[in-house]
Amino acid sequence: MTKEDFKVTPWEVKGNIDYDRLIKEFGVTKIDSKLLKRIEKHTKEIHFMLSRGVFFANRDLNWLLDEFEKGNKFFLYTGRGPSGKIQLGHLQTWYFVKWLQDKFGVELYFQFTDDEKFLFKESSYEEIQKWTHDNMLDVIAVGFDPKKTHFIVDTKHAGLLYPEAIKFAKKINFSTLKGAFGFTNENNIGQIFYTSMQAVPAILPSVIAKKNIPCLIPLAIDQDPHFRVARDVYPKLGFYKPSILHGMFLPPLTGVDGKMSSSEINSAIFSTDSPKEVETKIKKYAFSGGRDTLEEHRKLGGNPDVDVSFQYLKFFFEEDDKKLKKIHDDYKSGKLLSGELKQITIEKINAFLKEHQNRREKAEKEIDKFMYKA
Amino acid sequence: MTKEDFKVTPWEVKGNIDYDRLIKEFGVTKIDSKLLKRIEKHTKEIHFMLSRGVFFANRDLNWLLDEFEKGNKFFLYTGRGPSGKIQLGHLQTWYFVKWLQDKFGVELYFQFTDDEKFLFKESSYEEIQKWTHDNMLDVIAVGFDPKKTHFIVDTKHAGLLYPEAIKFAKKINFSTLKGAFGFTNENNIGQIFYTSMQAVPAILPSVIAKKNIPCLIPLAIDQDPHFRVARDVYPKLGFYKPSILHGMFLPPLTGVDGKMSSSEINSAIFSTDSPKEVETKIKKYAFSGGRDTLEEHRKLGGNPDVDVSFQYLKFFFEEDDKKLKKIHDDYKSGKLLSGELKQITIEKINAFLKEHQNRREKAEKEIDKFMYKA
Numbered sequence: 001m002t003k004e005d006f007k008v009t010p011w012e013v014k015g016n017i018d019y020d021r022l023i024k025e026f027g028v029t030k031i032d033s034k035l036l037k038r039i040e041k042h043t044k045e046i047h048f049m050l051s052r053g054v055f056f057a058n059r060d061l062n063w064l065l066d067e068f069e070k071g072n073k074f075f076l077y078t079g080r081g082p083s084g085k086i087q088l089g090h091l092q093t094w095y096f097v098k099w100l101q102d103k104f105g106v107e108l109y110f111q112f113t114d115d116e117k118f119l120f121k122e123s124s125y126e127e128i129q130k131w132t133h134d135n136m137l138d139v140i141a142v143g144f145d146p147k148k149t150h151f152i153v154d155t156k157h158a159g160l161l162y163p164e165a166i167k168f169a170k171k172i173n174f175s176t177l178k179g180a181f182g183f184t185n186e187n188n189i190g191q192i193f194y195t196s197m198q199a200v201p202a203i204l205p206s207v208i209a210k211k212n213i214p215c216l217i218p219l220a221i222d223q224d225p226h227f228r229v230a231r232d233v234y235p236k237l238g239f240y241k242p243s244i245l246h247g248m249f250l251p252p253l254t255g256v257d258g259k260m261s262s263s264e265i266n267s268a269i270f271s272t273d274s275p276k277e278v279e280t281k282i283k284k285y286a287f288s289g290g291r292d293t294l295e296e297h298r299k300l301g302g303n304p305d306v307d308v309s310f311q312y313l314k315f316f317f318e319e320d321d322k323k324l325k326k327i328h329d330d331y332k333s334g335k336l337l338s339g340e341l342k343q344i345t346i347e348k349i350n351a352f353l354k355e356h357q358n359r360r361e362k363a364e365k366e367i368d369k370f371m372y373k374a
Numbered sequence: 375m376t377k378e379d380f381k382v383t384p385w386e387v388k389g390n391i392d393y394d395r396l397i398k399e400f401g402v403t404k405i406d407s408k409l410l411k412r413i414e415k416h417t418k419e420i421h422f423m424l425s426r427g428v429f430f431a432n433r434d435l436n437w438l439l440d441e442f443e444k445g446n447k448f449f450l451y452t453g454r455g456p457s458g459k460i461q462l463g464h465l466q467t468w469y470f471v472k473w474l475q476d477k478f479g480v481e482l483y484f485q486f487t488d489d490e491k492f493l494f495k496e497s498s499y500e501e502i503q504k505w506t507h508d509n510m511l512d513v514i515a516v517g518f519d520p521k522k523t524h525f526i527v528d529t530k531h532a533g534l535l536y537p538e539a540i541k542f543a544k545k546i547n548f549s550t551l552k553g554a555f556g557f558t559n560e561n562n563i564g565q566i567f568y569t570s571m572q573a574v575p576a577i578l579p580s581v582i583a584k585k586n587i588p589c590l591i592p593l594a595i596d597q598d599p600h601f602r603v604a605r606d607v608y609p610k611l612g613f614y615k616p617s618i619l620h621g622m623f624l625p626p627l628t629g630v631d632g633k634m635s636s637s638e639i640n641s642a643i644f645s646t647d648s649p650k651e652v653e654t655k656i657k658k659y660a661f662s663g664g665r666d667t668l669e670e671h672r673k674l675g676g677n678p679d680v681d682v683s684f685q686y687l688k689f690f691f692e693e694d695d696k697k698l699k700k701i702h703d704d705y706k707s708g709k710l711l712s713g714e715l716k717q718i719t720i721e722k723i724n725a726f727l728k729e730h731q732n733r734r735e736k737a738e739k740e741i742d743k744f745m746y747k748a
Contacts, residue, residue, distance in 0.1 A: 156533070157533070162489070162532035169565075171562065185549040186548070191543075192566050192567065193566065195563070
């Protein structure tokens with residue numbers, strides 16, 4: 001598969017993603033150093049996922065900061081389609097969202113799109129409900145502020161969402177979805193309607209407060225098309241367009257193409273994996289940028305750009321830029337072997353998961369606190 | 375427009391409707407004398423709208439009566455798309471539904487499809503809400519038993535309806551809607567989803583009771599396509615297919631083509647019209663089957679089949695078969711003049727509306743009693 005062949009839709013990500021081309025095709029804006037500085041003015045430090053370009057693009061973030069500086073505080077909106085276990089790609093985004101919540105001191109609306117997953121997957125309604133509950137434990141384990149974090153479950157909060165969703169739906173026709181998502185006449189009518197439900201949380205606090213509140217949506221860029229479709233509708237309904245922060249995809253174990261996905265079991269590390277499972281997966285499946293022989297590796301060095309273990313450190317697990325650079329350089333020079341790099345990654349992931357899983361175990365009784373109540 | 379040119383969809387009824395052809399095209403069954411006798415066994419009397427063929431067709435009514443005779447009581451489900459004033463065509467169906475409720479002693483779920491009307495009309499959300507409230511007054515004025523009658527408002531009860539609607543939506547694709555409703559790519563995505571919301575009340579009592587309860591839907595036949603689309607889905611979700619009783623369309627003032635519609639102001643008599651307005655409308659607009667001159671009329675007689683005033687008496691306002699026959703025969707022979715026939719109709723309608731309006735005035739404070747509470 002060549003660079004030309006990658007595909008990014010809310011329901012499918014494959015190929016070697018050319019993020020620069022995505023920026024053009026989606027009509028979003030790259031985050032530059034000036035914007036980073038502007039964020040830093042408020043956050044005092046800059047998150048490594050921003051400085052390393054893991055969150056690399058945006059819509060209207062400068063406008064959002066204009067409003068923030070005028071005292072018009074934004075809220076965060078992100079979500080999860082609950083159809084399986086939580087994997088590292090999800091957690092990577094959510095830990096970044098937590099950082100945003102902490103640094104800006106803002107509310108977070110977290111949407112569980114159980115309707116979407118039911119409509120797009122073979123799974124039964126009951127299975128999806130089970131995953132909704134399971135996935136909530138991970139979201140809570142991230143450590144969001146329960147006083148400022150509100151879970152919206154599409155089916156449970158339909159009484160709140162549907163009356164607003166039809167206002168979006170009235171202004172979006174099927175032609176538009178054919179263009180944006182590649183839908184056909186064979187799509188079911190729930191799938192066709194669904195994007196209206198995803199549009200709503202971006203205005204829900206404004207509806208409730210009866211005044212316009214800016215919204216920032218951090219997401220992996222495959223979700224951008226939903227908001228591209230709804231984008232022009234927001235002002236027609238009297239609301240601000242939401243600002244968006246776009247993240248890259250954490251690669252699957254199998255290589256830097258595509259994204260880590262819960263539905264491909266041997267390509268993902270799950271939030272509930274044991275230390276042993278993590279070790280086996282990294283050792284057995286994590287695509288290596290190393291050379292075929294020890295001799296060759298020492299002589300020619302490895303390629304961190306295609307090495308999945310290194311990418312995990314860069315995306316998520318090695319916060320310290322200096323340490324990351326040393327690993328990068330040592331690997332590239334051949335000083336650090338693939339096995340050693342994998343070992344570092346295994347330890348980092350397991351240390352992280354130990355903490356996460358500790359919090360996850362205590363999350364069950366917190367669910368009610370997080371559930372949005374009208 | 376010839377007989378060939380009539381059109382019947384949930385959103386458009388026009389032309390000289392050939393009900394026998396509709397029976398074939400929709401795949402429904404004509405009500406015969408055997409079925410009438412079977413109904414009469416339970417109701418002790420047979421409603422004139424049944425004996426005169428105003429309610430003329432059905433789906434699975436024999437099955438429904440089988441279940442009823444086994445002690446498996448059905449419930450009634452009907453509804454209203456609230457986008458304007460209530461006219462005689464609506465009331466005609468609802469007074470028949472009340473008769474069914476009284477005779478069988480059953481529950482009625484009455485759906486207000488405010489989402490549908492918002493999605494299909496130019497009207498604002500607020501206008502539709504205003505009409506929903508207004509139309510409830512008329513439904514209450516019909517005299518349904520408040521203990522056994524439950525209002526479902528799609529946007530207000532979305533929390534209850536949407537989780538079930540997506541189960542229907544998952545099994546209906548856009549191709550099917552193109553065939554059933556003539557939808558195109560330009561239809562908005564709310565219109566496309568909507569039919570799933572209309573499918574739900576037929577199973578709602580079963581969902582709540584956690585056991586299968588038969589459902590009877592009396593409706594004007596233009597609404598049948600919704601249930602034709604959902605029909606095969608019910609058993610896939612483990613529910614009975616609803617039984618349906620199909621009514622003809624009360625003609626507009628302008629002639630026996632099409633149906634009376636709230637959106638055509640000079641073709642409808644509204645529930646709130648004053649005696650004077652009724653008189654003017656019938657005198658000025660009601661299409662007459664009489665002859666051009668008094669002399670001709672006396673000699674050749676009128677045609678009650680195309681006379682709108684006579685049709686109103688037959689459909690709704692003259693319950694007594696003998697009296698109706700006399701009016702019919704006298705008009706046909708030329709003994710009864712058009713002006714006289716109109717006068718009879720005016721008096722009948724005004725006597726009816728006086729009672730209806732009296733009850734309507736007291737309906738406001740009853741709304742809460744009727745509203746379904748989960």
